[in-house]
Structure formats: structure tokens, C-alpha cells
Amino acid sequence: MVALMYKQLxxxxxxxxxxxxxxxxxxxxxxxxxxxxxxxxxxxxxLFVADPVLKQIGxxxxxxxxxxxxxxxxxxxxxxxxxxxxxxxxxLVDFARNGNYSLIVGIGGGSALDLAKLAAVFLHNEGPLKxxxxxxxxxxxxxxxxxxxxxPTTSGTGAExxxxxxxxxEHTKDVxxxxxxxxxxxxxxxxxxxxxxxxxxxxxxxxxxxxAIEAYISVNANPYSDxxxxxxxxxxxxxxREAVSNGDDKQARINMAYGxxxxxxxxxxxxxxxxxxxxxxxxxxxxxxxxxxxxxLIPYVMSYIxxxxxxxxxxxxxxxxxxxxxxxxxxxxxxxxxSLVELLKDIGIPATLAGFNVPLSALExxxxxxxxxxxxxxxxxxxxxxxxxxxxxxTAFSGELVP
Numbered sequence: 001m002v003a004l005m006y007k008q009l010x011x012x013x014x015x016x017x018x019x020x021x022x023x024x025x026x027x028x029x030x031x032x033x034x035x036x037x038x039x040x041x042x043x044x045x046x047l048f049v050a051d052p053v054l055k056q057i058g059x060x061x062x063x064x065x066x067x068x069x070x071x072x073x074x075x076x077x078x079x080x081x082x083x084x085x086x087x088x089x090x091x092l093v094d095f096a097r098n099g100n101y102s103l104i105v106g107i108g109g110g111s112a113l114d115l116a117k118l119a120a121v122f123l124h125n126e127g128p129l130k131x132x133x134x135x136x137x138x139x140x141x142x143x144x145x146x147x148x149x150x151x152p153t154t155s156g157t158g159a160e161x162x163x164x165x166x167x168x169x170e171h172t173k174d175v176x177x178x179x180x181x182x183x184x185x186x187x188x189x190x191x192x193x194x195x196x197x198x199x200x201x202x203x204x205x206x207x208x209x210x211x212a213i214e215a216y217i218s219v220n221a222n223p224y225s226d227x228x229x230x231x232x233x234x235x236x237x238x239x240x241r242e243a244v245s246n247g248d249d250k251q252a253r254i255n256m257a258y259g260x261x262x263x264x265x266x267x268x269x270x271x272x273x274x275x276x277x278x279x280x281x282x283x284x285x286x287x288x289x290x291x292x293x294x295x296x297l298i299p300y301v302m303s304y305i306x307x308x309x310x311x312x313x314x315x316x317x318x319x320x321x322x323x324x325x326x327x328x329x330x331x332x333x334x335x336x337x338x339s340l341v342e343l344l345k346d347i348g349i350p351a352t353l354a355g356f357n358v359p360l361s362a363l364e365x366x367x368x369x370x371x372x373x374x375x376x377x378x379x380x381x382x383x384x385x386x387x388x389x390x391x392x393x394x395t396a397f398s399g400e401l402v403p
Contacts, residue, residue: 038067038149096122104149109152110152110154141178193256203292213302231262233316299341
């Protein structure tokens with residue numbers, strides 16, 4: 001049955017652009033390649049951009065010690081926050097512009113990596129970051145900047161292989177996007193994720209799962225991105241519960257790292273859609289972590305657009321370990337929704353917007369801001385009107401999920 005479902009998939013694009021990805025070291029102990037990769041750039045002075053908590057618990061000092069032993073000049077910048085504001089990014093860029101750096105190394109979650117990208121690129125591109133924003137900016141990046149090495153310490157964002165940096169605005173989020181933001185080298189070491197607490201593991205991993213799901217159902221999906229997305233869904237859904245409940249489980253952490261990496265590659269090539277579009281205002285207005293913003297919306301968006309992607313949702317259900325024998329794609333798509341609900345519940349994600357203290361009165365502004373995310377909404381297999389978006393937020397608030 002699964003094989004038959006795959007035969008029903010149709011790709012309408014006239015051609016496919018396969019995005020280049022950085023040289024990558026991935027696997028347990030991959031962080032040991034950092035010094036070797038730094039040497040190839042002949043860097044005179046290095047700026048490490050890192051999550052402050054990694055400095056506090058000693059991970060940064062351990063990673064930087066071999067660089068110090070090799071007599072490199074370096075600074076460590078940790079003045080960053082989760083879900084970074086536009087102002088946070090601008091402060092880092094201003095700092096980097098005054099430092100005469102020749103290499104940037106970003107270490108941490110998606111926020112640290114996104115900021116590291118900006119620091120590297122905007123050393124050689126003039127003007128404030130706001131002029132380059134997707135929704136409101138008027139400028140385009142024209143210069144590559146300096147080399148950058150990115151090392152994720154969560155299994156979630158895929159920022160190490162994508163060409164975007166996400167920044168929070170007053171009511172929503174926006175991105176700066178250009179291929180010059182792609183890392184020169186990515187180092188993905190699941191050993192660095194062992195210290196991540198269960199709640200953050202759940203949120204970041206749900207983010208990765210969202211990337212894979214949305215890439216798979218995207219109108220820009222192609223055979224290349226589909227293969228990456230389905231393998232990612234298989235790895236993530238099969239190990240997420242164990243990674244959250246037992247963070248020391250080595251195999252679970254390895255599977256999550258590979259799953260997140262593949263999800264990043266898949267959405268870099270096919271894009272994400274309505275879940276992210278509606279999650280951005282949640283993060284902007286209520287500072288809900290990006291992974292949680294995505295996770296709480298997954299069942300509601302997928303349930304709403306299900307008629308436009310029965311076959312693909314059936315394949316998602318199969319990748320999650322569901323049995324599709326003897327049932328139609330439509331029936332399998334319903335089972336897919338409830339499997340996602342069960343998975344998110346098991347890892348502790350609140351089931352409704354109310355569970356994140358989002359008031360009913362906020363839904364109108366959320367809808368207004370969600371509609372503006374046209375770049376993301378354009379990839380959804382079902383065109384969504386303002387009324388549709390309002391309906392999704394309403395069901396996500398009430399919890400009335402009816403596939």
C-alpha cells in the first residue's frame with residue numbers, strides 16, 4: 001500500500017534547484033574537527049558567538065582550549081538571547097564590525113547560529129540589518145563576508161545548513177535570507193546535545209519535525225527533498241520520546257542529530273509553510289520559544305489542510321511507524337493527525353494556545369500578522385485566506401481538533 005501511495009505523488013515544477021550545503025562533519029565526537037577546520041582558513045582573529053549557558057557550564061571553554069593552545073587570537077561573544085530581537089542582531093554586527101575578525105564560529109542553538117551568520121556576512125555589507133529584512137527591507141546582500149563555522153548544540157533548527165537568519169520584531173518575526181548566509185563548514189556533534197534539558201529537547205526537536213513535515217508537503221517539494229524529509233521524520237519520531245525522557249541515551253541523541261540535520265536540508269530545498277507562518281506571530285508577541293510555537297500548531301494546521309495532502313500525510317504516518325495496510329490515504333491521514341497529537345503530548349508540549357497563556361483577545365492580532373507571512377504561506381498545499389488563518393488560531397486556542 002505504501003508503494004502505491006508513493007506512485008500517486010506528482011511533481012509539477014519544471015525544474016528543481018538543489019541548494020548547495022556546507023562541508024559537514026556529523027556524528028558522535030565530530031567537534032574534534034573544529035581545530036582542523038579553523039586551520040584551513042588561516043584566521044588571524046576569530047570571533048566565537050555562543051549561547052551564554054554554554055559558557056556557564058564549561059562547554060565553550062572546552063571547545064576553545066585547543067584553539068588557545070594553537071595560539072589563535074579570539075574573542076567570545078555571549079550577549080545573545082533566545083528568539084533574538086532585531087536589536088540583538090544589530091548589536092552583535094556592530095561589535096563584529098569593530099573587531100577586525102577573519103573567521104566567525106557560531107556555537108549553540110538556532111539563535112546563536114543565526115546571529116553568527118549575520119556577524120560574518122555583515123562585516124562586509126553596509127547599513128543596518130533592518131534594511132535587509134524580507135518583509136520590510138529594501139536592500140539585498142551583495143558581499144559574501146568572512147568565513148563561518150557553525151556548530152549546533154541542539155537538534156532542532158537546522159540553521160547550520162540553511163541560508164536564513166530569523167529575528168524577532170514587535171509583533172512577529174522576519175528573516176534575512178541570502179545564500180551568502182550559508183555556513184562554510186558545519187560540525188554536528190550529538191554529544192554536545194546531551195546536556196540539553198528535557199523541555200528544550202522537546203521544543204527544538206519538535207521544531208525539526210515541523211521542518212521535515214512542512215518540507216514534505218510543500219508545493220516546492222521534489223524527490224530530493226522528499227527523501228530527506230521522510231528519513232528525518234522516521235529518525236525524529238522514532239527517537240524523540242527517548243531523547244526527552246532519557247537525555248543520556250547516546251543512540252537517541254545521534255538519531256535526533258541526524259534527523260534535525262536532514263530536516264534542515266529538506267526545508268532548505270523545499271521550504272516551510274503555514275505552520276511556521278502562524279508560529280512567527282506567537283513568538284513575536286508572546287516570546288514563546290520557536291519550537292513550542294510550531295509544535296502547538298502542528299495538529300491544527302495539518303488537520304485544516306489535510307484535504308490537500310492526503311497521500312503525503314499517509315506517507316508521513318508510515319514514516320512514523322504507522323500501519324497503512326488496507327486503509328485509504330484519507331484514512332491514514334486521519335491516523336497521522338492523532339499520531340502527531342499523541343507524540344507531542346508524550347513529550348510535554350501543551351495542546352492549545354491557552355496552555356501557553358495566549359488570551360482569546362490576541363487571536364485577531366495573530367491573524368493580522370499571520371496573513372503577512374506570504375513567503376511562507378505560498379508554500380502551503382492549500383491556499384489559506386485570512387478567514388482560514390483565523391479559524392486555525394481559533395481551533396488551536398479551543399483545542400477542538402476535528403480531522
